[in-house]
Amino acid sequence: MTCHGLLSYPLNMDKTRPSLKTRLDILCKTFGKAYLTTDPLLFVHRYKTGPEREIVGLITSSLAYGRVDGIKRSVEAVLAEMGSSPYDFTMQFDPRKDKERFAGIIHRFNKAEDVRCLIYFIRQMIEESGSISGFFMKGYSKDTLDIKDGLLAFVKGALSLDTAGVYGRQRLPQSAGVRFFFPSPSDSSPCKRLNLYLRWMVRRKDGLDLGIWKGISPAKLIIPLDTHIARISRNIGLTSRKSPDWKMAAEITASLRQFDSQDPVKYDFAICRLGIIDACPKRRDADKCGACMIKDVCVL
Numbered sequence: 001m002t003c004h005g006l007l008s009y010p011l012n013m014d015k016t017r018p019s020l021k022t023r024l025d026i027l028c029k030t031f032g033k034a035y036l037t038t039d040p041l042l043f044v045h046r047y048k049t050g051p052e053r054e055i056v057g058l059i060t061s062s063l064a065y066g067r068v069d070g071i072k073r074s075v076e077a078v079l080a081e082m083g084s085s086p087y088d089f090t091m092q093f094d095p096r097k098d099k100e101r102f103a104g105i106i107h108r109f110n111k112a113e114d115v116r117c118l119i120y121f122i123r124q125m126i127e128e129s130g131s132i133s134g135f136f137m138k139g140y141s142k143d144t145l146d147i148k149d150g151l152l153a154f155v156k157g158a159l160s161l162d163t164a165g166v167y168g169r170q171r172l173p174q175s176a177g178v179r180f181f182f183p184s185p186s187d188s189s190p191c192k193r194l195n196l197y198l199r200w201m202v203r204r205k206d207g208l209d210l211g212i213w214k215g216i217s218p219a220k221l222i223i224p225l226d227t228h229i230a231r232i233s234r235n236i237g238l239t240s241r242k243s244p245d246w247k248m249a250a251e252i253t254a255s256l257r258q259f260d261s262q263d264p265v266k267y268d269f270a271i272c273r274l275g276i277i278d279a280c281p282k283r284r285d286a287d288k289c290g291a292c293m294i295k296d297v298c299v300l
Contacts, residue, residue, distance in 0.1 A: 020236060024270070040064045043072075044057045052087050053201075054131065181193070198213075218265070223267075
């Protein structure tokens with residue numbers, strides 16, 4: 001299925017666009033809840049209440065980089081340390097008294113102290129605003145085109161919280177690993193993991209996403225841009241951009257918004273499955289490409 005050229009952007013409105021929408025809608029119906037086990041979102045589904053789910057969701061999405069099996073191991077280790085109620089654990093967490101918590105946990109670029117700081121941030125968000133959602137909503141406006149300004153404010157607010165009990169300074173050091181969990185669109189980052197978290201929390205309950213945050217419209221979301229989404233989106237002409245940055249994520253979302261203006265990122269899970277389960281190889285494969293459900297909208 002790998003493509004060696006690109007459709008011109010925007011997509012051809014007369015022929016390609018209706019065909020692509022049809023194929024993507026079929027893809028969504030195919031890759032639904034049955035494929036939840038292939039995604040870190042499965043951890044969030046273990047919990048039944050909104051407060052538990054938004055905490056577990058932020059922790060899980062923060063660690064959702066690298067190979068899926070490595071992500072699962074790291075999330076399992078963190079949740080095991082938190083016990084049966086991540087909410088109770090978080091609200092009782094004291095970074096000074098609990099400085100040995102999560103010892104030995106290393107997830108690629110992040111260490112135990114970064115996990116401790118993330119949990120301490122979450123506790124402060126809840127204490128200040130009642131929930132992570134409440135903390136996010138402080139900087140969100142319904143009048144904006146998309147979620148970008150809300151993300152900018154959320155990241156700035158999170159990185160302004162106290163870190164003295166973790167890194168030894170009230171002000172967050174530039175080298176602190178917790179910064180990796182809170183990238184900003186202002187740095188051109190696609191903010192994949194934060195947009196993934198927002199998708200889980202905001203999109204209406206459909207067997208996959210949870211619809212916990214009612215104050216944000218799914219229409220405002222930006223697609224969580226990872227290597228699979230970037231590559232496949234180029235293959236099928238959703239973007240003409242080459243760099244996987246915020247502008248690419250916004251362009252892909254704009255293309256998908258023309259298929260569903262109220263819920264453009266509903267296609268994210270299904271498109272991403274093609275890469276995660278290796279149905280769309282990086283190099284052309286006669287068998288896999290021949291069996292692909294969207295091969296006729298892939299530019300060769």
